[in-house]
Amino acid sequence: MTMASRLGGGFDPLGEFRRLQNPMHRLFGQRPLAAATGFPAVNLWAGADSVAITAELPGVDPADVELSVKDDVLTVRGSRRPSTDESDVAWHRRERSHGQFQRMVQLPFRVDAERVEARFADGVLEVDLQRPEADKPRRIEIKH
Amino acid sequence: MEQNIAQATEQSVAPESHDLEQTRPRPVFRPVADIFETRRGVTLVLEMPGVRAEGVEVTLEKRVLTIRGRSSVARPDSYRRIYAEYGEGDYERSFSLSEDIDAENIEATCKHGVLTLDLPKAQEAKPRQINVRAA
Missing domain, CATH: 2.60.40.790 (Immunoglobulin-like)
Incomplete structure (x- = not known):
């Protein structure tokens, strides 16, 4: 499954993730997103x-x-x-x-x-x- | 030209080409698909996680096969999304079919979020003998 095809139309499911990036880094131990998918x-x-x-x-x-x-x-x-x-x-x-x-x-x-x-x-x-x-x-x- | 059956020229589903405006404020995804042809016909397999049989709408109009799936995923209010790798929404994808599909006998099944469409070949598509008369 390609993420690109599912991110079209201005929809950004990772937007919330980006906003929460600092607390998320604390929760998930600095793991880069690319490795997490x-x-x-x-x-x-x-x-x-x-x-x-x-x-x-x-x-x-x-x-x-x-x-x-x-x-x-x-x-x-x-x-x-x-x-x-x-x-x-x-x-x-x-x-x-x-x-x-x-x-x-x-x-x-x-x-x-x-x-x-x-x-x-x-x-x-x-x-x-x-x-x-x-x-x-x-x-x-x-x-x- | 048997190979061209449902060679599945994809319709460009441009937003402005929609006659009906969407009333649900949710994203629409293009479902991932497998299409294969056997001697019997053509089979389309589309991934639409979160969609159950009642949420599927298949229409065939002027040889354009359109598949729509409405997701029935609901999340309780007490849960807050903290991390996302996929978006939740509906699905839509269209294909142009070649003429030799028996539109009356298309069969659709939906299981575990996957829709399978069996499109049998029309009888007329089989080669016909044409007699040539001597003048």
């Missing part, structure tokens, strides 16, 4: 004490996807099947890719591996991850 493309969403990842996996069977979590890294692994297994075909367009993929996504904080929820609908994967209870920021009372 791959398949699948991911978006990150922040909740109160949770983070959600959405990824575009069109044509991927949910049974062919493997998710794993360790500390603050989520790994998405799987394979994409080609549009046809027939070899005796004449190709007019061949823009889709297929084969094995693996993507490791750095999360803004450590997550509880026991409380991960994943949904897969219409080629879009959504993974909800929670910050462990022990890691949650605690409100500190100020004595008068």
Whole structure:
């Protein structure tokens, strides 16, 4: 998937990223954007004490996807099947890719591996991850 | 000229060529596609993540096949996007077909955000014998 074709028409999905670049650098450890893109493309969403990842996996069977979590890294692994297994075909367009993929996504904080929820609908994967209870920021009372 | 079937001359989908104005304030993407031809016909495979079968609209007018997909992705308000590698929106792409497609028997299936269109070749496209009479 080429990003250029999806960035046309004045739409800039990375605009928010650029605006947030300074805090993002803190969260993601100075990782340049070019190295961060791959398949699948991911978006990150922040909740109160949770983070959600959405990824575009069109044509991927949910049974062919493997998710794993360790500390603050989520790994998405799987394979994409080609549009046809027939070899005796004449190709007019061949823009889709297929084969094995693996993507490791750095999360803004450590997550509880026991409380991960994943949904897969219409080629879009959504993974909800929670910050462990022990890691949650605690409100500190100020004595008068 | 069998090879030219749906050689898929792509329509330039210029914004001004649209008769209908879009009412949803969201971007429209050109879906990635595979097109291949077999003896039976031509198959188009388009990637439209976030689109379910009800959101797909396929029209064939004057041999121009137009595919539109409306994304049904919804995000709860409590979530704030902090990082983005892809944009969410709708999809649209058009192709010109050659005449020898059986427009009545186009079949469409949508699964895991991928639309597959099977366009069978028309019977008339098969070679015909023409008898030449002696004058």
